[in-house]
Amino acid sequence: MPPATTRTRRNGARTEQVAEHLKAYIVQKGLRPGDRLPGEAELIGALGMSKGTVREATRMLAAQGLLRTRTGPGGGAFVDDVSRDHAMAMLANFFYFRDLSVADLYQLRIALEPEVAAMMAGKVPPASMARFRADTRRFAQPPQDTGEERAQHVASLAFHRELAELCPNPLLSFVVGFIAKMLSDLTVFRRLYEPHSHALWEKGHLYHARLLDALEAGDAEAARSTMRAHMEAARTLMTEQEARVAKAFLG
Amino acid sequence: MPPATTRTRRNGARTEQVAEHLKAYIVQKGLRPGDRLPGEAELIGALGMSKGTVREATRMLAAQGLLRTRTGPGGGAFVDDVSRDHAMAMLANFFYFRDLSVADLYQLRIALEPEVAAMMAGKVPPASMARFRADTRRFAQPPQDTGEERAQHVASLAFHRELAELCPNPLLSFVVGFIAKMLSDLTVFRRLYEPHSHALWEKGHLYHARLLDALEAGDAEAARSTMRAHMEAARTLMTEQEARVAKAFLG
């Protein structure tokens, strides 16, 4: 409905015109994920465009995660809700040429993760809670080598990500998940967390256990303050690394 | 296309394969925005794909904001850094089918905007500060009609957005800007803020003025607490509206 940020480029006028038309069609008709759009042939006739042009337009929308196409009888272009992963990949592309430091990411974590923790106190499903407990136990021992250390970091970030995904605020959930993903990619693709830090492991493990207790007990304020302390401790230990976020297309 | 034919044929296998190839090419060669990619003809030869397939691949990347194409001599496909607006449009698409409430947005604002304010204390360029002051003066009078009231809300959100854009943390800047944009779209496309509220105007104006003082004085803690109070007051006045975020494609 909004004036569809008209990217008034003269270049691919026809193709983008068709793409805009399709988006407007979806909005106007109130189509939902799974609903079918007119097929290529119909669009060619209705819009007076060539097959190639129509196809390019649908591919563009598919690239944005809005459409999915299927071949065969009953096939066609179908509305698709943008997946979480796709949206994160798009956002990662945005930051590809920007200089996003670990400190930047932690500033957001400190502001947001305590909020998630408080919100989820007493609301974590038993199944998830059991998994979280098991993971925490799995890493009850300090890491023996760098490979294991890296695995522990990734697992810790996965925990934060999963907790965020349970959060009922979709935006909060997304942003926190995105940050965890970025840090996780960093851990994998660079040598972040490389200088072995016993303190990091020890504190991390302690905070995780304490946090799970607070979440299970439904104590929102304890969960919030524990998470805050956890994040601030982690930031202190991280900031020294001063690493820059990896170049990582993930589309 | 002789031997290179892949065995794993999903749907748009060829096209997406070319797109992936191009992304990998950019990363591997460390190309920067403005750098040129091989032209259509070269890619057709190098990859053994047809013109249409190559074109569709470049259009997909262009739709993701990673490429721009120019016609004419010396033209071709050029690396483009994803624009802020484009990234926000992609993210807005993600939330199109999700139920994002005003309360959700305010939860993030309360957590993040005080951080922005504290960070920017004493760091707002004089030119920006002058504009902020002027805008605040422009709305020193309570709104006379709903049109004026809406204009004031949009202007207020624009201020928050511009302040966020000055923030050196790219992620914090982006997220806060995105929230302001979502709320702004909401104001324009729906009747949000419609039930006239004198209290909302009065408090908003007061907080803006106080905030500018703190920012200019370089008092980070005053800026933080003022912003927090501002956001919490606004949330209280908003939550009653319980509006749902507009359906708004912006690609």
Added chain:
DNA sequence: ATCTATTTGTACGTATGTATT
């Protein structure tokens, strides 16, 4: 299991538009 109909996916040739020199 095979065939058939439907619909997208790929290929290629040609023509047109557009910007640089």
Added chain:
DNA sequence: AAATACATACGTACAAATAGA
């Protein structure tokens, strides 16, 4: 103004996938 180099658009033919008979 004209030639050049490149993307853009069109049309047709055929290949591949899939649901249903």
